[in-house]
Amino acid sequence: MxxxxxxxxxxxxxxxxxxxxxxxxxxxxxxxxxxxxxxxxxxxxxxxxxxxxxxxxxxxxxxxxxxxxxxxxxxxxxxxxxxxxxxxxxxxxxxxxxxxxxxxxxxxxxxxxxxxVVPLQKSIREKGAAAIIHEDERWANCYIKSLNLLPNVLARQTAFEKGCFEAILVRGAMVTEGTSSNVFIVKQGKVYTTPLSRNILAGITRMAVKKSCKEVSVEIIEQAFSKEELFQADEVFITNTTSEIVPIVKVDGQIIGNGLPGEYTLKLYHKLQQFVADLKE
Ligand SMILES: Cc1ncc(COP(=O)(O)O)c(C=O)c1O
Structure with missing residues (x-):
């Protein structure tokens, strides 16, 4: 109940x-x-x-x-x-x-x-989701999980109205995070995510993904990347507590990689599921 x-x-x-x-x-x-x-x-x-x-x-x-x-x-x-x-x-x-x-x-x-829990739609899990790029209009202390979510709400609503699952936020040309998620890209077998700073929330799922990368011997690099680099990535995924890992296959109408959830995204999702299974025991 x-x-x-x-x-x-x-x-x-x-x-x-x-x-x-x-x-x-x-x-x-x-x-x-x-x-x-x-x-x-x-x-x-x-x-x-x-x-x-x-x-x-x-x-x-x-x-x-x-x-x-x-x-x-x-x-x-x-x-x-x-x-x-x-x-x-x-x-x-x-x-x-x-x-x-x-x-x-x-x-x-x-x-x-x-x-x-409202589970993530099966079709999104299997086929991936679309996102938009949106200006990051938030304040300078986004490491605080503050109740002030109006810029996040507005950006997310804009994404929804364009038929998209998430808005990926940018300050200038650089990706910060999603309205309620951290953002990762995969390029030539390496995973990149925005480094921790006052501009992003230190996601707990982000932490779990870092651990997953270590366990499956995939290099993860905490390095800022631009929206152009995101468009050129082989894979994009976002993470948060409720949706875990969500493949992003289209951004601003442009297909990412081959347009399907990528190999690394799936590998890391399965590793995360193992952590969850270990917890259940
Ligand atoms: C702005 C923002 N970034 C990142 C995240 C991901 O954090 P976590 O993995 O701890 O849920 C959230 C979660 O809601 C968020 O609101």
Missing amino acids: SIGYINGKYIPLNERAIPLEERGYQFGDGIYEVIRVYNGKPFMLNEHLERLIKSGNGIKLKIQQSIEEFRSLVNEAIAKSGLADCCVYLQITRGISARNHLFPDVPISISMTVKP
């Missing part, structure tokens, strides 16, 4: 319990994580919680809870939901207080939802 949680209380998902002067609601003053759960077990939970704390520090959030406490909370919510394959959305905001830009002296708000 899908469930919700806010500040110590489990609530039905349809209970609209957000106070009007919640800072997440009024300012987008908060951070979040999305954690994938396979067979009741959260995937790379530690890494997600470490990134949560890093995001919290990035916006000067006073988080008193330890990683251990968050781990217990997430596991408790998964158990309460009774869902085996699901996603946990965990959000922390600067709390509830009369609207004022300055930080209030109130407790942070912690909320969660646990809902079944």
